Amino acid sequence: MLDDTDRRILRQFQAEPDLSAQGLADRVGLSHGACWRRLEKLRGSGILKGQEAVIDWRALGWAVRVSLRITLDKTRRNAFDAFLEEVRKVPEVLEIQTLLGRVDIRLELIARDLSHYQTIWRDRILTLPHIADIEALMHVADIKSVDELPL
Template sequence: MLDDTDRRILRHYQHAPTLGASDLAERAGVTSATCARRLERMQQEGVIRANRAVIDWRALGYEVEVSLRITLDKTQPRAFDEFIDAARDVPEVIEIQTFLGRVDLRLSVIARDMAHYQQLYRSAILTLPHIADIEALMHVARIKSDEVLPL
């Protein structure tokens, strides 16, 4: 269970994960040793899962993002597993989500342009196993994309 000190450390850490322990400790109002010990504990407990680089794929030339809502042929017992395994192998699929309801999965797919997306759709997406229905939603704008939690 997290206490107020843990939450204070996390609040500052999520905004500046590259800060050194002493700078983070100063912002959180704790000693460097306390900060380091608590960060290590939260990493071991899985509260802090990773530190990673967030790359702007548009800066790398990917201008198109499409959400694909997919319904699988659930008469096949391994439909989900086989579909997910195959979708993971498509580099342009940057996110896979599963759902309960009419739609089974959602894929986020990026492409350099519409011609590239059309090629991906035909050669990599439509060849994924067990697709019963697919609906494409073209992203127009990302209004909010924030992983910061209200701590």
């Protein structure tokens, strides 16, 4: 699947995603063309999905992050689909994850402050369809948050 050169490319790309193609090639010991071909192969196989801007939401004035664990009323036909359709419309929801176990869905959302969170909670979250149970967990601190894979 991946050889040592592919892993070196991915490690360097994770560490510095805005590195030029030539800079990446130099770091992994390949010609520009060979490095570009390997990057295209990694993209084509779905291993490398692209690059994205990482924006610090706190720097933009968002101060509250909450994780919501939601159990749906599964006796209702299409409860998941109806819930997911509506929750996607809530702009403050940054992540939606479906889970196996007692909890069906986890949402990660942000708010400007506690008053704003209360408004989102009351007007947008509690009005979502088919919620049987909900638990809110207020984010306090990041202890470890890593996006890099151990390659």
